[in-house]
Amino acid sequence: xxxxxxxxxxxxxxxxKVEEIARIWHESAGxxxxxxxxxxxxxxxxxxDTGTIASEAARRAVIHAGIEASEIGAIYVGSExxxxxxxxxxxxxxxxxxxxxxxTAADLEFAxxxxxxxxxxxxxxxxxxxxxxxxxxxxDTSQGRPGDALEYTASAGGAAFIxxxxxxxxxxxxxxxxxxxxxxxxxxxxxxxxxxxxRFTGEHAYFKHIIGATKLIFEKTGTKPxxxxxxxxxxxxxxxxxxxxxxLGFKPEQLKQGLLTPVIGNTYSGASPLGLAxxxxxxxxxxxxxxxxxxSGAGSDSFVIEVKDAIESKRQRAIKVWDMINDKTYIDYAxxxxxxxxxxxx
Amino acid sequence: xxxxAIVGVGLTKFGERYEVGLRGLMAEAGLAALQDAxxxxxxxxxAYASIMASxxxxxxxxxAALLADQMGAKNIAATRIENAxxxxxxxxxQGYLACASxxxxxxxxxxxxxxxxxxxxxxxxxxxxAGDQEWELAQGITFPGLYALMARRHMxxxxxxxxxxxxxxxxxxxxxxxxxxxxxHKLVTVDEVMKSKMIAxxxxxxxxxxxxxxxxxxxxxxxxxxxxxxxxxIKIVASAQASDTLGLSDRDSLTGIKxxxxxxxxxxxxxxxxxxxxxxxxxxxxxTIAEVMAMEDLGFYKKGEAAKxxxxxxxxxxxxxxxxxxxxxxxxxxxxxxTGVKQAVEVTWQLRGEAGDRQVKDAEIGxxxxxxxxxxxxxxxxxxxxx
Amino acid sequence: xxxxxxxxxxxxxxxxxxxxxxxxKCGTMYFPPRIIxxxxxxxxxxxxxxxxxxxxxxxxTVIRVPPHDFRNVAPYTVAVxxxxxxxxxxxxxxxNGKKVEIGAKVRIVLRRMTVDGEEGLxxxxxxxxxx
Numbered sequence: 127x128x129x130x131x132x133x134x135x136x137x138x139x140x141x142x143k144v145e146e147i148a149r150i151w152h153e154s155a156g157x158x159x160x161x162x163x164x165x166x167x168x169x170x171x172x173x174x175d176t177g178t179i180a181s182e183a184a185r186r187a188v189i190h191a192g193i194e195a196s197e198i199g200a201i202y203v204g205s206e207x208x209x210x211x212x213x214x215x216x217x218x219x220x221x222x223x224x225x226x227x228x229x230t231a232a233d234l235e236f237a238x239x240x241x242x243x244x245x246x247x248x249x250x251x252x253x254x255x256x257x258x259x260x261x262x263x264x265x266d267t268s269q270g271r272p273g274d275a276l277e278y279t280a281s282a283g284g285a286a287f288i289x290x291x292x293x294x295x296x297x298x299x300x301x302x303x304x305x306x307x308x309x310x311x312x313x314x315x316x317x318x319x320x321x322x323x324x325r326f327t328g329e330h331a332y333f334k335h336i337i338g339a340t341k342l343i344f345e346k347t348g349t350k351p352x353x354x355x356x357x358x359x360x361x362x363x364x365x366x367x368x369x370x371x372x373x374l375g376f377k378p379e380q381l382k383q384g385l386l387t388p389v390i391g392n393t394y395s396g397a398s399p400l401g402l403a404x405x406x407x408x409x410x411x412x413x414x415x416x417x418x419x420x421x422s423g424a425g426s427d428s429f430v431i432e433v434k435d436a437i438e439s440k441r442q443r444a445i446k447v448w449d450m451i452n453d454k455t456y457i458d459y460a461x462x463x464x465x466x467x468x469x470x471x472x
Numbered sequence: 473x474x475x476x477a478i479v480g481v482g483l484t485k486f487g488e489r490y491e492v493g494l495r496g497l498m499a500e501a502g503l504a505a506l507q508d509a510x511x512x513x514x515x516x517x518x519a520y521a522s523i524m525a526s527x528x529x530x531x532x533x534x535x536a537a538l539l540a541d542q543m544g545a546k547n548i549a550a551t552r553i554e555n556a557x558x559x560x561x562x563x564x565x566q567g568y569l570a571c572a573s574x575x576x577x578x579x580x581x582x583x584x585x586x587x588x589x590x591x592x593x594x595x596x597x598x599x600x601x602a603g604d605q606e607w608e609l610a611q612g613i614t615f616p617g618l619y620a621l622m623a624r625r626h627m628x629x630x631x632x633x634x635x636x637x638x639x640x641x642x643x644x645x646x647x648x649x650x651x652x653x654x655x656x657h658k659l660v661t662v663d664e665v666m667k668s669k670m671i672a673x674x675x676x677x678x679x680x681x682x683x684x685x686x687x688x689x690x691x692x693x694x695x696x697x698x699x700x701x702x703x704x705x706i707k708i709v710a711s712a713q714a715s716d717t718l719g720l721s722d723r724d725s726l727t728g729i730k731x732x733x734x735x736x737x738x739x740x741x742x743x744x745x746x747x748x749x750x751x752x753x754x755x756x757x758x759x760t761i762a763e764v765m766a767m768e769d770l771g772f773y774k775k776g777e778a779a780k781x782x783x784x785x786x787x788x789x790x791x792x793x794x795x796x797x798x799x800x801x802x803x804x805x806x807x808x809x810x811t812g813v814k815q816a817v818e819v820t821w822q823l824r825g826e827a828g829d830r831q832v833k834d835a836e837i838g839x840x841x842x843x844x845x846x847x848x849x850x851x852x853x854x855x856x857x858x859x
Numbered sequence: 860x861x862x863x864x865x866x867x868x869x870x871x872x873x874x875x876x877x878x879x880x881x882x883x884k885c886g887t888m889y890f891p892p893r894i895i896x897x898x899x900x901x902x903x904x905x906x907x908x909x910x911x912x913x914x915x916x917x918x919x920t921v922i923r924v925p926p927h928d929f930r931n932v933a934p935y936t937v938a939v940x941x942x943x944x945x946x947x948x949x950x951x952x953x954x955n956g957k958k959v960e961i962g963a964k965v966r967i968v969l970r971r972m973t974v975d976g977e978e979g980l981x982x983x984x985x986x987x988x989x990x
Contacts, residue, residue, distance in 0.1 A: 139955055171953065172932045173970040177983065181969045209981050218983060222875050222969050224909070455956050464931070471931050597926040606870065607891050611972060611984065612922060612929035613937050613949055620920035621939050621949075628918070628961050673921045719891075721939050721947035726918055 128252040129294030130431070131259065132191020132440065135285040135403040136182040137390055137450040140169040142462050144278055150459050151273050158278055163364020167281035167391025169457060170267045172465050174282070176205045177215045179396070180265035181222035183286040187261065188223050190443045191288045195225040198288065199257025200248050203233050204240025204264045204395040205284075206313070206320075219263065229257075237311060238360055239421025240264060241285070241395040246301055246427060248289045259290040266394035269466070271319035279363055281391030285399035285447075295437040296406060296415070299430040300347045304338035311422030322422075328366070331424045336360065336370050339426035340418045347430050351375040355413040358384035358401035360420035362392045376416075383408060390451055395421075402431075404447035409433045475695035476571045477705035477858065480509020481817040486686035486805030487655040494530050494586040495542050501687035501810075502543035502582060509691045509701045513544030516691070517576040520567045521552050522559035522583040523809035528598040530586050539582045543689070549576075556602035557758060558713075558844030559583065560812020561851025564690065565711045568853075571692045583813035584687035595683050599808070602845040604719035616680055616759065618720050618846040620672035623761035625726040627674065630776035632764060634674050638665035639783040640760035641678050641802055647789055648799020650830040655684050655805030665760075679760040684805030688813035690820070695858070703859060704824045709837075710739035710854035718848045729847035732769040736841070739852040740771070747771040750793065750854075751835040752822050754815035756843040757800040766841050767795070770852070794832040797822060812842035812851060823857040862975050867982045872907075874984045877967060879946070881908035888944045912967025912985065914942040919952065919959050928973040940965055940987060950987050957989040964990045 143166045148155035159165055170179070180203050188195050203215040216231035234240040234247075241264015248260025265284025270276030289298070310331035313320040323331070336359055344350060351357070357380045359367040364387050371381045384401035386393075393400055398419035405415055415431040463469055482504025484497050492500065498521075506513060521536035532538070536550035553563040560583035567581040587595050600609035603618050626632045642662055648654035665678040691701075698705035714734040717723055724730055740746060747770060755770070757763035767778035772793060781787065787795035798804040798818040801811055819838035821827045835857075842851045870891075872878035879890030883904040887896060890910055896903025919938035922929070929935065936952040936959055952959050953968060965987035972984035 171970070173953070173972070173986070175971060175981070177981070178968075178970050181983075185969075221871055222983070224876055453956065455954070467931060469931065593925075593927045593930070596924060597928075600926055608949055609926065610982075611937065611949060611951060612925055612932075612935065614922055614924065614926060616924065617920050617922045617937055621918045621937070624920060624961070625918040625939075669923075670921075671924050673923075675920075719949070721949045726939065 128249045128289050128291055129297035129434065130287050131193065131290040131293050131295060132187050132288045133285060133403050133406060134183045134186025134190055135400055135445065135447045135450065136179050136186070137283040137400070137447065138168050138170040138174055139453060139455050140171065140457050140465060141166045141454045142169050142457055142459065146459050147278055162278055163368065164279055164388050164391060166389060167279060168283055168393065169462055169465050170282040172467060174267065175209045176207045176265045176267050177209050177218040179267065179282060179284040180215055180219050180263045180286065183263060183265065183284045184219045184223045184261060186445055187286040187288050190440055192293070192440065193259060193288065195223040198225045198259045198261050199229050200251050200260035201225065201229060201231040202244030202247055202262050204236065204244045205233065205266050206235055206237055206240070206394055207267045207269065208233050211315070236425060237421035237423050238362070238394045238397055239419040239425060239427055241399045242419040242427040245287060245289065249298060249301065252289050252291060259288055261286055261288050264395035264399040266396050268392065268394040269319055276320070276322065279387070279392040281393050283390060283393035283400050284396040285403040287399065293436045294434050295440055296431045296433045299432055300343055302339055302342040302346055302428045303425060304335050304342060305425035308424035310424055327422070331422060332362065332366050332420055333370055335424050335426040336418050336420050337374060339428040340374055340416070343428040343430055349430060353414055354380060354416045356383055356405040356409065357381055357416045358398055358405060359418050360398050361385060361387035361401065364388040386447070386451065400447060406437065407444060407446045407448065409437065411435045411437060473572045474574060475707055476568050476692055477695045477698040477707045478690050478816060478820050478855065479693045479698050479701035479705055480505045480511060480691035481820045482508055482689045483653050483814060483817050484687045485653050486684050486807060488588050489685035490588060494526065494532055494584065495538055497584050497586060497685060497687035498539050498582060499542040501689040505580070505689035505691050506543065511578065511691060511701055515578045516543065516545040516548060516580045517578050518548055518570050519545060519550040519580045519582065520563040521550065522563035522813060523552065523585055524554060524556050524559050525598040525601065525808065529590055529595065543580060545580065555849045556844035557756065557808050558812060558842045558849040558851050559809045560814065561840065561842030561853065562713060562812070562849065564812060564816055564853060565713055565851055567692050568708050568711045571694060577694055577697065579692040580689060581692065581813055582687065582689040583810035585807035585809040586685050587683045587807060588685050592683060607719050614672065616672040616675050619759040619761055620675045621720060622726045622765070623674055626761060626764065629727055632779040634666060635662055636779035636783040637679055637760040637764060638662045640757060640763045641665045643782065643788050644757060644796050644800040644802040647797050647830055648803025651799050651804060654799040654803050655682055656803045675759055681758045681801035681806035684807040686805055686807035686810045688810045688817050690813055690816050705858050706820045706823050706855050707858045708853060709856045710742035710852070712738035712742060713849065713851045716848050718845065720846045723847065728765050728769050728775065729843060729850055731847055732766065732841060732843055732850035732852070735850045735852040736770045739854050743854045745837065745854060749837055750839045751837050752794045752797055752819060752832050753839040753841065754796055754798060754818050755800070755841040757796060757802050758806060760802070762843065763796070763800065770841055789830060790832055797827060797830050797832060812840070815840035815842060816853065819855050823855060862979065864980055867980065875969060877910040877912050877985055879908050879910055880905050888946055890942065890946050890948050911943055914940040914965055916959060916961055916963045916965060917941045917947060918961065938987065950985060953986050953988050955988045959989060966990050
């Protein structure tokens with residue numbers, strides 16, 4: 127079966143602390159930190175966007191996989207912040223890694239789960255024998271409306287996975303999805319910031335879909351929480367994944383390595399992929415990993431993954447997620463606005 | 473080829489000439505040159521106009537015909553020469569060649585730039601086109617940025633200091649203080665230069681030539697007919713030009729301008745002179761580091777030794793070699809297309825003994841050094857008093 | 860100026876990936892790419908050549924007074940980089956918390972260079988980060 131043959135991750139180096147955002151709106155940083163389970167978030171540089179983050183992650187994935195970019199037959203980039211409304215980020219990535227022109231590519235959008243949707247698509251293409259290698263990327267430079275709770279969490283980052291059948295570092299044993307039409311979070315065409323349903327985003331959206339997909343894959347694979355060494359859930363804040371893990375019967379130590387939101391914020395389409403990349407950074411052959419993403423609107427994709435021997439020989443080529451997380455520069459709210467290109471120049 | 477002399481010169485005041493436009497500047501310098509040569513517009517047979525970026529800075533292209541018309545020279549052959557900041561030197565060379573060939577007798581060479589009709593940011597972008605647009609300007613590498621890259625490397629290789637570079641500005645402001653045509657009449661100290669606003673590290677605003685409006689015109693005639701117009705013809709004894717790669721990073725060295733050293737070598741050979749024979753030099757100090765490199769490229773100093781010599785005062789007015797008596801680009805101003813022609817105007821005044829407070833004693837031989845872009849073009853002329 | 864799209868498109872191999880050229884006759888490498896070898900002239904044999912994107916800082920400056928299109932990123936560091944292959948190239952050094960100095964090692968990254976107004980193209984370009 128198809129598996130991951132290489133991956134690459136990218137987290138911008140700038141961070142803004144909850145205290146700094148709270149200072150602007152005269153809110154209590156303490157309440158926000160305990161309420162959202164987050165202390166700081168990543169911020170892209172002025173010259174970074176979803177395309178550059180996706181390209182950097184993709185370049186790292188090609189190096190990690192040890193393949194030629196020209197062997198890649200499909201590239202899908204999932205994001206809710208594609209730089210263009212019309213003009214594919216996937217084509218930018220294709221050019222940036224020196225792949226193509228003999229490949230298929232497209233941009234995907236499914237709120238925070240477009241990256242894992244892409245992963246399923248390339249699994250299908252590789253599994254069916256249509257292509258030898260496919261790349262799925264989740265990348266975002268997400269925006270929260272100033273003053274909104276989302277401003278504390280909406281951040282930037284991404285990860286790319288190359289799926290193939292040769293030199294697999296982690297086999298994808300199974301995948302399952304759970305999708306309904308649920309209006310928990312949306313952004314209309316032309317709107318700068320998303321809107322959301324406040325507390326409605328919890329039980330009927332995040333929890334229902336994550337639990338739905340995860341239970342489906344338990345059934346499908348005959349597994350239970352205790353069978354897994356690591357678990358990664360979509361992480362819009364620090365609390366939801368912690369709670370859903372407990373509700374499903376996972377232990378905090380299974381969640382810890384892939385839980386990044388408390389220190390980098392919600393990287394949206396990058397969130398579950400970055401969590402998985404962080405787990406693969408340390409996973410040993412034989413380890414089992416459960417991943418369940420969530421995208422508003424709403425749906426979840428679950429994956430059961432088993433780590434293979436080839437991971438050891440490729441490990442030194444990986445730029446580790448937690449190393450990137452710890453290599454950071456703090457900025458204040460004014461620099462945050464400059465980096466976000468929010469300072470009006472005309 | 474016959475000998476050619478400068479028989480008339482005219483200059484506008486350089487600076488922020490808000491009250492006058494492109495054609496007004498041309499006419500002002502043109503009229504001064506006609507009066508200086510006591511020549512009729514009708515006698516002019518050809519004109520060469522140097523301007524770098526009139527299209528971007530004023531919207532006007534096709535400026536040579538405009539120059540001819542503004543000077544009252546009807547229906548003559550008029551040609552624009554553009555070689556970035558070396559346009560003036562190149563136009564002078566073309567005028568020299570036209571006259572020397574015997575094809576025409578009286579040639580007007582006019583340089584002009586009107587830079588204050590656009591914002592400073594737009595002017596910065598326009599000037600950036602003197603470098604490699606696709607690989608430098610497109611990356612936001614400005615003109616000061618290119619010279620800063622050279623300065624940083626010069627400091628690294630030769631121990632040149634920011635204070636030594638500042639001394640170029642101090643000297644040129646001293647000279648400009650005595651020149652009524654200069655943009656700045658203000659003395660500066662090394663300390664003031666050092667404390668001025670950083671533009672592109674290590675270059676500060678006082679290391680940079682300003683954005684200026686201005687025009688300069690010289691009138692050339694065959695030497696054998698020159699006495700008809702002037703008692704003191706200034707003979708052009710050498711005219712040499714060389715080029716190099718447009719982009720800085722393709723050059724053999726960042727610490728000198730190879731095109732300038734080649735042009736200088738050829739000019740000295742043409743004139744059968746050596747650097748020690750030169751009494752005054754107008755060199756292209758668009759940035760202070762540029763004057764340091766010029767002194768080395770022209771052979772006045774060995775590589776790495778000019779900065780200290782300048783700081784020690786060896787190139788001040790009436791010292792070992794008087795450099796940039798006009799105030800240079802730094803203090804007199806740098807209306808880009810006018811600069812190379814203005815250098816010839818200043819040398820003419822000096823060799824005639826008409827430079828007033830800033831007159832160099834017994835000046836007989838002068839040199840002009842005009843550089844385009846970050847060194848992709850360089851033009852050197854040597855001129856000699858003949859009376 | 861309002862740019863039409865082909866100007867940046869035709870340079871993409873070079874601006875994204877530092878694809879330059881190499882004369883197979885004399886071995887000289889070029890970036891940006893060129894058609895006629897500076898050494899061999901019309902006898903040269905120029906072929907496409909992708910640079911590694913690695914090198915070291917040869918000289919650098921910080922641009923504090925930028926052209927119009929760069930106002931929102933100023934100040935920014937630019938450098939002349941001596942590539943491992945030999946030729947020098949100019950490029951931005953992105954901030955990654957390390958101190959730029961002559962001799963410092965760099966590698967290629969992809970970033971935005973300029974954006975054409977509110978509705979125009981985004982121009983991606985190689986930049987360098989210190990390693």
